[in-house]
Amino acid sequence: MMYGEVNGRRPRVLMLHSGGTLGMEASLSFEQDGDLREGSGGVYEDKLQPGRFLENVLGLVPELSMLGADLQLQVWCNVDSCRLVPSDWSAMARELDRQRNAFDSFVVITGTDTLAYVASALSFMLVGFNKPVVVTGSQRPLSMARSDARQNLADAVTCAVDGIGFVREVCVCFGGLLLRGNRTKKTHSIAYRAFSSPTFPPLARLGMDIIFRHDLLLPEMEYTPRFDICPYVMRVPVVPGLDPYLAYGSVAERGIRGVILEVFGVGNCDDRDEAGWIPWVRDMRVEGVEFFLTSQCEDGHLYPDRYRSGKAALLLGAKNSKLMTCEAA
Known part of the structure; x- marks a missing residue:
């Protein structure tokens, strides 16, 4: 079997886009000096099309096409993550559940402001999912110079592909770290390593190699999804x-x-x-x-x-x- 193959074929990875800074319209959202335009909160394209967006992603992050996976992108929504509420998290979990048998692993793109909430909620709603669900985002839009989006996307897809068969949980990949989803916090507002896991070690560190902590990863367990979540x-x-x-x-x-x-x-x-x-x-x-x-x-x-x-x-x-x-x- 070739490296990265699943049952004799290339692994199938679904990238589920829900908005956030990564897909923001950079030219409309930021001043020339790189600062977010005051009072704008960023500009998001209402009718973002999956095909065009994926072409744009592959053009800006060409290494994604070198990872040996069949990538599909679904634009679930394209909004500021502060507008994602528990009913949205539940709908996102239902979509991942619906696509569970069609893909080998998943990458969820969302905004950093509520990324820790999204990852935590998904981890509890998808207990025993038994496939990698890697949540990521960025501090700068993908199309901007010096954006962290390119590295975060490449790292997230790499973890989603390499982790098939032993990463069985919802994780956060950001700033060179793979963290347990429900132990993740946003601990810096502007640094590229914006997330940490104060009470639990990283599941993997990404450098020239990816060093997984296999002793920390969750074992295979019975899949028991539950989608009801109380917002009160x-x-x-x-x-x-x-x-x-x-x-x-x-x-x-x-x-x-x-x-x-x-x-x-x-x-x-x-x-x-x-x-x-x-x-x-x-x-x-x-x-x-x-x-x-x-x-x-x-x-x-x-x-x-x-x-x-x-x-x-x-x-x-x-x-x-x-x-x-x-x-x-």
Whole structure:
């Protein structure tokens, strides 16, 4: 069998484009000095055609045609990623599920602002997908000089092709790293290595060679897709001196179903009744609101049971999110 072949044929890779900076109209979106035009947020072509866009991609990134794969591109949408909401993530997951048997691996192109949310959501909706789903994007449009889009696309497609047979999960490929999708955060607003995985090592590092950490990759498992996702979740950081009753009141009355409570350190907050946090959690739990504890720290484990407040929250039914990012939670 030739390198890169699947059952005696070239691997089939679907590139699913959902917008973001990579496909932005550079000439209309950026000033001559390279800065995004003030107040524009970028310009996106409404009727982007898959064939023409793929030709443009292959023209700007000719190495894609050298990777030994049959590439197909589907323009699912072409919008600023801040406009992608949970119903869009669910629809994207359904499309990947629909195409699962027709392709060997997948590359999802999206915008960096919500890329970590997209990757996290897809990872939970497509548990046991058992094929590479590599999410990528760029900090500059593909057609701009010095764009990181070319390298990110080449890296993402390479990981999607080389990972067939052992990468069985949703990943993020960006800035020379392959990261677990639901452990990824955008940690820099303008750097080309914009994403990191503070609580989990990279699945691969891309340089002259691709060094996969096979010991970290998920094993094959039963495919159990689920596409329903609840959007009525809010993040609440614990702020010293802030009264949660004054700041948030009864979130249940406003339809909130879940709260990501961002606590201090390994799982602490002011446990005094007059501080209000534990009584507020207790009242909201009575009203049926689910609580997940995350740390305000970027790195490290969460051990809320080591503190009186954290233990109290757990006894009230709050869940320890452990190593999860806020985006994943």
